Structure formats: structure tokens, C-alpha cells
Amino acid sequence: MKNISILGSTGSIGVSTLKVVDAFSGEFRVIGLSAHSNIDLLIKQCIKYKPKIVTIVDETHYQTLKNALPHEIEVCAGTGGLNEVAAHPDNDLTIAAIVGSAGLYPTIEAIECGIDIGLANKEILVMAGSIITKLAKKNNVSLLPVDSEHNALFQCLNGEDKKSVRRLMLTASGGPFLNLPAEDFNKITVAQALEHPKWSMGKKISIDSATMMNKGLEVIEAHWLFSVPVDDISVIVHPESIIHSMVEFVDGSYLAQMNVPDMVFPIQHVLFHPERRQSPLFREIDFCSVGSLNFQKPDINKFPCLELAYEAVRIGHTMPAVLNAANEETVMLFLNDAIKFVDIPCIISGVMDQHKILLNPNIEELKQADVWARQAVNEHYTKMV
Ligand code: NDP
Ligand code: MG
Numbered sequence: 148m149k150n151i152s153i154l155g156s157t158g159s160i161g162v163s164t165l166k167v168v169d170a171f172s173g174e175f176r177v178i179g180l181s182a183h184s185n186i187d188l189l190i191k192q193c194i195k196y197k198p199k200i201v202t203i204v205d206e207t208h209y210q211t212l213k214n215a216l217p218h219e220i221e222v223c224a225g226t227g228g229l230n231e232v233a234a235h236p237d238n239d240l241t242i243a244a245i246v247g248s249a250g251l252y253p254t255i256e257a258i259e260c261g262i263d264i265g266l267a268n269k270e271i272l273v274m275a276g277s278i279i280t281k282l283a284k285k286n287n288v289s290l291l292p293v294d295s296e297h298n299a300l301f302q303c304l305n306g307e308d309k310k311s312v313r314r315l316m317l318t319a320s321g322g323p324f325l326n327l328p329a330e331d332f333n334k335i336t337v338a339q340a341l342e343h344p345k346w347s348m349g350k351k352i353s354i355d356s357a358t359m360m361n362k363g364l365e366v367i368e369a370h371w372l373f374s375v376p377v378d379d380i381s382v383i384v385h386p387e388s389i390i391h392s393m394v395e396f397v398d399g400s401y402l403a404q405m406n407v408p409d410m411v412f413p414i415q416h417v418l419f420h421p422e423r424r425q426s427p428l429f430r431e432i433d434f435c436s437v438g439s440l441n442f443q444k445p446d447i448n449k450f451p452c453l454e455l456a457y458e459a460v461r462i463g464h465t466m467p468a469v470l471n472a473a474n475e476e477t478v479m480l481f482l483n484d485a486i487k488f489v490d491i492p493c494i495i496s497g498v499m500d501q502h503k504i505l506l507n508p509n510i511e512e513l514k515q516a517d518v519w520a521r522q523a524v525n526e527h528y529t530k531m532v
Pocket of ligand 1: 295410
């Protein structure tokens with residue numbers, strides 16, 4: 148039996164992870180769960196999975212959670228409680244499925260305790276990829292990619308010599324606005340941007356997919372996970388989302404990984420790694436009804452966020468953390484209907500231009516860059532209104 152904890156158990160990835168746990172009765176023991184404020188779902192999950200420890204970050208819900216649960220479950224609150232869940236001594240694997248930079252410290256805590264990570268929370272690698280990957284190596288910790296593209300690459304690279312890899316090719320669905328003419332981007336609403344054609348996900352990543360910042364963050368994520376130079380990582384739009392990514396090898400061969408677009412497949416792969424198990428969740432790809440697989444170049448004019456991410460990682464140091472924090476803030480402003488969809492890349496680019504880079508930052512300095520970028524976004528916003 149494998150012992151797992153889930154940071155962000157009430158989110159889209161958290162719920163899909165528990166779906167895999169349900170499908171394999173007796174294979175997994177849930178040690179810890181956490182949420183930010185979705186107390187109702189967290190209580191339901193605790194009653195069903197009887198974890199040893201649970202954390203609610205929003206402390207106003209602490210008493211309600213405590214009162215609802217049996218005494219055997221240790222109840223924590225606040226950000227400190229996330230560290231307790233992440234690094235519980237019984238954990239074999241911690242699934243990092245918090246959205247945004249809030250997942251950074253608990254994930255570091257788990258790595259420092261030598262616990263393997265199932266990584267969905269890509270923002271923390273964007274922010275601090277150099278530090279996290281070094282720390283994982285030092286503590287002999289595996290960073291197992293949950294993100295479908297990275298899980299695909301991980302499978303394609305299995306057993307391959309790194310020297311034989313010519314290029315990583317990340318596929319992108321193109322999001323809801325792939326075929327929307329550039330002149331109509333001005334009128335995009337929040338509801339339209341949340342309507343992803345292929346995946347059902349949390350709000351932040353849905354907006355990132357609509358701007359294609361998600362693919363930019365994934366380029367940075369792939370750079371750190373597989374130690375491949377960023378200029379050897381390319382993005383190709385593949386609207387059917389059947390191929391989840393590809394590896395181009397020096398001998399002219401390509402390997403691609405495919406499954407029905409549902410996160411339970413990469414999650415199951417991570418949960419059982421290094422085994423491949425027969426799945427009760429198995430779904431066949433009906434290739435004949437898919438008919439054809441299409442590919443096209445991403446349109447940088449319509450999706451400038453993709454290029455901003457390349458720019459940030461080429462500059463390096465504090466810039467990717469600034470890109471990430473500026474993106475988190477502008478996405479939040481857009482979700483609150485405070486700015487337009489087209490303002491997102493403009494504000495991020497303005498903040499990146501203003502940033503004074505700090506070389507070789509440590510975690511505290513990256514956190515300061517993150518805080519600075521959020522303030523800078525809000526200054527841009529104040530000038531706009
Ligand atoms: P959701 O918004 O659905 O869930 C986020 C989870 O994190 C929830 O449990 C939420 O709690 C919790 N949370 C939110 N803010 C905080 C905070 N400040 N501190 C602690 N916990 C917090 O996101 P997703 O599941 O969609 O995405 C999670 C991560 O996985 C992201 O990094 C995303 O990019 C990545 N990912 C997601 C995919 C998907 O299909 N959804 C695919 C590939 C990667 P509460 O419910 O209480 O708000
Ligand atoms: Mg992805």
C-alpha cells in the first residue's frame with residue numbers, strides 16, 4: 148500500500164487524484180489532505196478517506212472543520228499546516244496540486260524530508276526551478292510530472308540517453324480562442340475564456356490556457372524537469388489533444404504519448420510509478436472517430452504570453468518568478484472583471500520591463516521578486532482606472 152498526501156485536494160487535480168484512489172481500492176492510504184477554503188468538500192473527503200492529518204488554510208474555518216471530524220484526525224490551519232501535510236513522516240508521495248506560488252514552501256518542505264513529489268503545481272517550478280530541482284537531487288527525491296505534457300515526455304524519455312534527444316515538442320490544444328480572429332480578442336468575456344474545448348480544470352489554469360501562458364509556463368516546467376535548454380523545447384498546436392507531447396531524437400525518430408484527454412491517466416501513471424497497471428478507468432481512443440490529427444504553429448500575435456514566458460526563462464534569475472507572479476495577479480484581475488483579456492499580456496510585459504533583475508536569487512529573494520511583481524501589477528492597474 149502506498150501512502151499519499153494531497154496538497155489542494157479540493158481542486159480539479161486533487162479530485163481527479165482521489166478518483167484514481169477510489170478506482171484502486173486497497174492500493175493507497177490517504178495520509179493528509181488540504182484545501183484553501185472549500186470546507187464542505189474537505190469535510191466530505193475527510194469523512195470518506197479518514198486521513199491522519201488535514202489542513203484548511205483559511206483559518207476562519209478551523210473550528211467548523213475541527214467540530215465536524217473525529218478526534219483521531221489531526222486538524223491544522225493556516226499556511227504552516229500545509230507543511231505538516233506535505234511532510235508527514237508517513238508519506239511515500241505528496242501530490243503538489245495547489246494552484247500558484249502558494250504551493251512553494253510546502254513542496255520544499257516535503258522534498259527536504261525526502262518525500263517523492265507528484266507535481267501538478269507548475270508555478271513553483273517556474274518560480275524556483277533551479278532551487279527545487281537541485282534540492283530534489285540532493286535529497287534523492289523524484290519529481291514525477293502530473294501535468295499531461297510532462298507526463299507524456301517523461302514516458303517518451305524513459306530509458307533514453309539524454310544525448311540522443313534533439314528536441315522536446317509540447318503540444319497545445321490552442322484553447323477556446325484558437326480560431327477567433329485577432330480583432331475580436333477585445334470582446335472576450337470571462338465566461339468565454341473559462342470554456343475550455345478539451346479539458347475541465349480550475350479557473351486559473353483555464354485562463355492560462357486561453358492566453359496560452361499555460362504553454363509558456365510548461366516550457367519553463369519542461370526545461371527544469373528534463374534539463375533541456377529552452378531553445379530545444381518547442382510548442383505545436385494540436386487541437387484534438389490526443390498526442391500529449393513528443394520527443395524528437397537525433398536519429399530522426401519521434402516518440403509521442405497518447406491517451407484520452409483526462410487527467411486521471413497521467414495521475415495514475417504517477418501514483419503507480421515505476422509500475423504500469425491495468426486500469427478500471429481504462430478508456431480506448433477511438434482513432435477512427437478522431438479521424439485526423441492536426442498540427443499548426445502557435446500564433447504569437449494572438450498569444451503574446453507564450454513569447455513572454457520564453458523571454459523570461461532566457462533572462463532567468465528573478466525574471467521567471469516575476470512573470471509568474473504578474474500572471475497570477477493579472478489573471479485574478481481578469482477573473483474579477485477588472486481588466487480585459489487583452490490587458491493580461493500588456494500588463495505582464497510592462498512589469499517585466501520595469502523589473503531590476505537580481506542574479507542567482509535564493510528562495511527569499513524569489514519570494515521578494517514575487518511580492519514586488521504583484522505590487523507592480525496593481526500599480527499598472529491603478530493607472531488604468
Ligand atoms: P483548482 O483551482 O481546481 O484547485 C486548487 C487547489 O488548491 C484547491 O484545493 C484550492 O483550495 C487550493 N488552493 C488554492 N489557493 C490556495 C492557497 N493560497 N493556499 C493553499 N491552497 C490553495 O486548480 P487545479 O486543480 O486546476 O490546478 C492545480 C495545479 O495543477 C495548478 O498549478 C495547475 O496549473 C496544475 N494543473 C492542472 C491541471 C488540470 O487539469 N486541472 C492540468 C495540469 C496541471 P479550495 O478548493 O479551498 O480553493
Ligand atoms: Mg498541461
